[in-house]
Amino acid sequence: MTSTRFKGLALLILAVSQLVMALDYTIIFVAMPSLGEELGFSANNLQWVVSAYSLVFGGFLLIGGRLSDLLGRRRMFMIAMALFGLGSLLGGASESQLMLIIARGLQGFGGALLSPATLSLIMSNFEEGAERNRAMGVWASMGGVGMSLGLLLGGVLTSYVGWEATFFVNVPIAVFTIALAPIVLKESINISHSKHFDVAGTVSVTAGMLSIVYYLIQSPVEGWLSLSTFPFVLVGVALLVAFVVIELRSAEPLISFRLFRNRNLTGAVLTAFLFSASFGTLYYFLTLYTQDVLHYSAVQSGFTFLPLTISALLGVRLINVMLAKVGVAGTIATGMAIGAVGFLILTQLSTNGSAWGVIPGIVIVGIGQAFVFTTMFIAGGTGIAPKEQGVASAVISTGQQIGGAIGLAVIMAIISASLGSNATLETMNPADLNHAIHTAFFVAAATAVIGILVAFATLRQGKAATTDQSAIKASH
Numbered sequence: 001m002t003s004t005r006f007k008g009l010a011l012l013i014l015a016v017s018q019l020v021m022a023l024d025y026t027i028i029f030v031a032m033p034s035l036g037e038e039l040g041f042s043a044n045n046l047q048w049v050v051s052a053y054s055l056v057f058g059g060f061l062l063i064g065g066r067l068s069d070l071l072g073r074r075r076m077f078m079i080a081m082a083l084f085g086l087g088s089l090l091g092g093a094s095e096s097q098l099m100l101i102i103a104r105g106l107q108g109f110g111g112a113l114l115s116p117a118t119l120s121l122i123m124s125n126f127e128e129g130a131e132r133n134r135a136m137g138v139w140a141s142m143g144g145v146g147m148s149l150g151l152l153l154g155g156v157l158t159s160y161v162g163w164e165a166t167f168f169v170n171v172p173i174a175v176f177t178i179a180l181a182p183i184v185l186k187e188s189i190n191i192s193h194s195k196h197f198d199v200a201g202t203v204s205v206t207a208g209m210l211s212i213v214y215y216l217i218q219s220p221v222e223g224w225l226s227l228s229t230f231p232f233v234l235v236g237v238a239l240l241v242a243f244v245v246i247e248l249r250s251a252e253p254l255i256s257f258r259l260f261r262n263r264n265l266t267g268a269v270l271t272a273f274l275f276s277a278s279f280g281t282l283y284y285f286l287t288l289y290t291q292d293v294l295h296y297s298a299v300q301s302g303f304t305f306l307p308l309t310i311s312a313l314l315g316v317r318l319i320n321v322m323l324a325k326v327g328v329a330g331t332i333a334t335g336m337a338i339g340a341v342g343f344l345i346l347t348q349l350s351t352n353g354s355a356w357g358v359i360p361g362i363v364i365v366g367i368g369q370a371f372v373f374t375t376m377f378i379a380g381g382t383g384i385a386p387k388e389q390g391v392a393s394a395v396i397s398t399g400q401q402i403g404g405a406i407g408l409a410v411i412m413a414i415i416s417a418s419l420g421s422n423a424t425l426e427t428m429n430p431a432d433l434n435h436a437i438h439t440a441f442f443v444a445a446a447t448a449v450i451g452i453l454v455a456f457a458t459l460r461q462g463k464a465a466t467t468d469q470s471a472i473k474a475s476h
Contacts, residue, residue: 006184010125011135013177013184015142017081017118020173021111022146023153024088025053025280025404028104029287030154030298031163038163039097047412050284051213051405052101056108057115058401059206062254063198065116065394073124074187077117078178084110085174092167103167116394119377125186140374141316147369149309151283155302201246201254208239213405219413255391264328265392267458268380271332271451272399275376277407278447279339279369280400284408285440286346286358293351293430293437304355308366315370322371328379329459335371336451338364343445347438351430372451379459407447411440 028049036046068076087106094100118139126135157165215233222229247253260266283305290301315335322331342364349357380396415425415436425433 007126007131009180009184010121011138013180014118014122014125014135015138016173016177017077017114018139019142019146019149020084020170021114022143023150024084024107024111024170026147026150026283027154027157027166027169028053029283030151030291030302031158031166032287033291034158034298035100035163039094039100041097045097047408048101049104050408052104053108053111054401054405055210055213056105056206057111058398058405059209060109060112060202061115061394061398061401062205062391063202064113065391066198066254067113068117068120069391072187073117073120074181074185076113077121077185078181080110080113080117081174081178081181082110083107084114085171085178086110088167088170088174092164092171115397116391119393121185136378140377141313141370143373145309145312145316145370147280147283147312149305151287151305152302152309155297155299158302159297159299198246198250198252198254201243201250204239204243204246205254208236208243209402209405211236211239213409255395259392259395262383263458264379264383264460265395267329267454268376268396269399270454270458271372271376271379272396273403273406274336274447274451274454275369275372276400276403277410278336278343278444278451279365279372280404281408281411281440281444282343282346282362282365285411285437286362288425288433289349289437290355290358292425293349293434294353294355296355300355304358305362307359308362308369311363311366312370315367316374318367319371319374323375323378327460328375329455331375332372332379332459333452333455335368335375336448336455337368338371339368340445340448340452342366342368343441343448346441347445349434349437351434368448411443414443415439 032046032049035041035049041049064076064080084107087103087108087110090106091100091103094103122135122139153169154166157163157169211232215229215236219226219229224230244257247255247257260269286305287301290296290304291298296304319331322334326334342361345361345364346358349361377393377396380392418436418439425436428436
């Protein structure tokens with residue numbers, strides 16, 4: 001275990017790494033109108049600024065977990081943070097759409113290596129029990145809060161410095177954590193005679209998901225059966241089938257499918273997917289509302305999300321009580337239900353409204369977000385062997401990242417279908433755009449309701465004490 005005098009610093013850099021990943025996912029939303037205009041993105045192509053990160057992150061999480069196990073978690077933490085910092089540097093320096101999308105993909109790759117390494121380092125650097133419980137709570141809260149705080153910081157940086165600053169801000173943070181890691185973190189590595197990384201499995205699942213989401217993004221524009229889009233979904237499905245075959249025949253598979261016999265892991269993956277497909281899309285559409293309907297500046301739009309940050313912090317403080325009273329299934333279902341109510345309130349936003357009208361809905365959504373995000377990691381590892389907890393966490397994070405990309409694409413497809421024309425979000429007048437945003441929130445609410453059903457159908461119903469060691473281990 002890490003020396004007591006370094007425990008605080010160890011927790012600091014692990015929490016900062018989680019905060020940076022969460023911030024990076026949402027900080028870009030407020031900057032998107034500015035960078036989209038400067039680099040000439042269309043509304044549909046602008047989605048790739050988000051999707052490139054999500055898909056690469058989700059596609060490489062599993063191999064990231066395996067590399068951490070074989071090469072060392074601290075070593076991979078440092079390599080991953082270096083890649084993330086490099087992607088951020090390239091993103092801020094981008095002068096073309098392609099360069100920016102490549103930079104976002106590199107950030108996603110760094111994040112895919114960073115996430116499983118961070119979770120494993122929490123386990124190896126903090127004593128089992130109250131100490132580790134506290135560390136896990138800080139890590140999880142940084143993820144939930146970071147998603148909302150990113151919009152506030154993004155607004156400030158975009159307005160007063162420029163959209164490039166939303167990328168450059170990560171660089172000194174990366175340097176800081178890389179410098180401290182060898183000093184304050186204990187190395188953690190699993191001894192294994194195998195060095196097989198299952199490249200074929202990684203390539204097939206990543207390429208398959210890229211093809212399918214490309215189809216979902218482009219089909220509303222090109223046509224669902226268009227020759228320019230339909231082949232992508234066929235190729236995507238074929239690659240995913242190939243991935244399953246590869247994994248079943250591999251001596252050292254990227255993921256062993258027997259893990260999914262664990263109800264809690266299966267339920268957590270589905271929950272993570274639905275969480276990101278609902279809660280994760282809030283930021284994109286609420287930013288459209290504040291900037292393109294209410295015509296707020298980037299900084300005004302960012303400050304609109306401050307109540308969401310505060311309510312998410314409050315929600316985190318209630319999680320231990322919820323777990324003790326209703327267990328992981330009840331806590332996740334409650335969070336989904338609270339979120340659904342918040343989304344329905346947001347469907348009442350009007351074209352002549354104000355930031356005050358946004359507050360009730362986002363405060364409620366923030367509490368629900370905190371409940372679901374933290375608890376889904378606790379649920380997912382319950383009953384998983386210690387040597388497989390890293391890959392279990394990676395699977396949950398994969399569901400989260402892919403859910404965000406597909407959720408946004410599906411909502412865009414539903415909006416496009418409801419228009420009955422070739423209109424896009426960028427060509428709509430404020431009234432029509434407001435109606436489209438309402439549609440997005442209705443879909444998010446419906447997705448959250450599905451999350452309630454999934455929680456009760458798949459997760460074990462037993463109550464969990466806040467000090468339960470299996471629950472604490474499960475979150476790693």
